[in-house]
Amino acid sequence: MNHRFWKFLAVASLFAVLNPGWAFSQSGFPATVLAAQNQSKGIALKMDKRVLKLFEKMKARYAGQPLFVAYEGKFITENNGMLVEATFASKMTVRDANHLEMTSDIQMAIQAMNVSPKILMNLVHDGREMWLDLEFPHIPNRQVVKIDLKHMRKLAELNGQLSFIPGKPGTRNPIELIVEYTDLFPFDLERVKDDKAFLKAQIPQFLWTQFGVPEPEGSGIDFSTATLVLDRKSGQIREMHIGNGEKKHFEMRFTEQQFKKKSDLPDALFQYKMPEGVVFSDLNEMFAGKSKTAPKPSKQRTLKIPSEQKSEKAPATKSEKGSDSTRSSSEKK
Numbered sequence: 001m002n003h004r005f006w007k008f009l010a011v012a013s014l015f016a017v018l019n020p021g022w023a024f025s026q027s028g029f030p031a032t033v034l035a036a037q038n039q040s041k042g043i044a045l046k047m048d049k050r051v052l053k054l055f056e057k058m059k060a061r062y063a064g065q066p067l068f069v070a071y072e073g074k075f076i077t078e079n080n081g082m083l084v085e086a087t088f089a090s091k092m093t094v095r096d097a098n099h100l101e102m103t104s105d106i107q108m109a110i111q112a113m114n115v116s117p118k119i120l121m122n123l124v125h126d127g128r129e130m131w132l133d134l135e136f137p138h139i140p141n142r143q144v145v146k147i148d149l150k151h152m153r154k155l156a157e158l159n160g161q162l163s164f165i166p167g168k169p170g171t172r173n174p175i176e177l178i179v180e181y182t183d184l185f186p187f188d189l190e191r192v193k194d195d196k197a198f199l200k201a202q203i204p205q206f207l208w209t210q211f212g213v214p215e216p217e218g219s220g221i222d223f224s225t226a227t228l229v230l231d232r233k234s235g236q237i238r239e240m241h242i243g244n245g246e247k248k249h250f251e252m253r254f255t256e257q258q259f260k261k262k263s264d265l266p267d268a269l270f271q272y273k274m275p276e277g278v279v280f281s282d283l284n285e286m287f288a289g290k291s292k293t294a295p296k297p298s299k300q301r302t303l304k305i306p307s308e309q310k311s312e313k314a315p316a317t318k319s320e321k322g323s324d325s326t327r328s329s330s331e332k333k
Contacts, residue, residue, distance in 0.1 A: 051189050054197055055182045057235025062175050066095045066260040071174065073252035075165055077212060078219045082112040090166055094173045095265040098149055100125040102173075104166040121166060124272040125149060131272040144274055147283040154287075162203075162210040164240065164250055174252065178237055181226055190227075196238060199228045203242070211242070211249055222247050 047055075072089040090104040102123040109116045122133040130152050132145040162181075164174050185201035192198070208216035208223040216223055222243030229239035236257060242250040274280065 047186050048189055051187050051199060054189075054199070054230055054232070054235060055187075058182070058230055058237065059179060059235075061235045062179065062237075064096075066262050066265055067175070068093045068256070068258040068260060069173075069175065069254055070256040071252050071254045073250065075250040076221050076247060077165065077249070078221065082110060083220075085109045085111075088166055092173060093260075093265065093269060094175075095260075095262060095270065097176075098125055098127045099265070099267075099270040100173055101270050102166065106166065122272075123166070124270060126270050126272060127267070131274075133272070133274075133278075140277075142275065142278045143281070144278045145281045145283060148287075151284060151287050162207065162242075163212055164242070164252060165212070174240065175237065178228065178240055181228070185226060187226075187228065192232065195232050197230045197232045199230065201226045201228075220247055221249050223249050 068091070070089075070091045072087075074085070074087040076083060076085050078084065086106050086108040088104050088106045090102055092100065092102040094100050100123070102121075104119075104121040104123075106119040106121060107116065108119065118137055120135040122131075124131040124133075128149060130145075130147050130149055134143040134145075136143075162177075164177060181201070185203065187199040187201040190198045190200045203223055203226055205217065205224075211223055213219050213221065213223075222245055225242070225244055227239075227241040228237070230236065231238060236254075238254055240250075240252045241248060
């Protein structure tokens with residue numbers, strides 16, 4: 001397959017899942033999660049005392065806690081009527097709400113196109129901006145997206161607020177999102193096994209669009225329940241599942257958790273240096289309503305690009321031409 005096809009695949013399939021620009025274009029979805037939260041403000045969810053005690057432990061364990069976590073899982077979503085399945089393995093370091101660094105290896109499968117692209121993702125919140133770096137083995141140029149964190153929050157209010165998919169618009173670190181789930185839905189204690197407590201809640205159908213699928217009822221994907229698995233003694237999160245059966249939307253298991261001090265996580269851990277030769281998109285332009293020049297790329301690479309791909313170039317887009325001209329002027333200097 002040629003590079004044009006793989007570039008089309010990246011835009012038509014993966015970017016619909018991961019790229020914040022897609023969420024902006026689909027912003028007709030109402031902010032139903034916020035509406036539900038506002039409606040229930042001040043009204044305590046009715047839950048079993050044992051469930052409330054477990055949630056108290058969980059919240060106390062993670063409240064304001066810097067940490068490193070490793071987790072893996074899989075998800076099913078839909079784009080343009082095509083089912084997109086993927087497995088992923090992620091590592092994430094969080095210092096606070098504005099400082100996060102995540103890497104993910106994502107293996108996708110799109111049966112309708114008979115392709116299984118692999119993506120390497122690096123997501124950084126540096127205190128002011130979100131940087132999303134996507135590398136596709138079959139595309140010469142990596143894709144880099146930048147957006148101000150305050151604009152990311154606006155996107156979260158528009159669409160996909162319940163999503164755990166790595167890099168999806170509006171998603172925060174999964175720990176923070178799970179805590180929000182416990183305030184939004186009434187969980188029941190389904191069962192206890194060994195040191196694990198299994199808790200389940202029903203997700204109302206009017207909230208299913210918040211997983212980023214425009215017509216979730218007709219997709220065949222199950223978004224109907226949220227299942228949370230906690231350590232009974234510590235309150236630590238072990239697993240999270242959305243849906244049931246073979247077509248469940250999402251499942252995730254934590255394989256490692258390390259609790260840190262802020263002093264262990266300096267600013268340098270949350271800085272992104274943009275490599276040369278990338279296709280750069282500044283999504284702040286959508287909010288500002290004017291074009292901006294791409295920042296000067298760094299000579300230091302965060303991920304290696306195979307040498308045989310360095311000389312190849314995909315057809316230039318407007319954003320690529322702008323990025324190329326910036327690189328050319330910096331090289332002359």
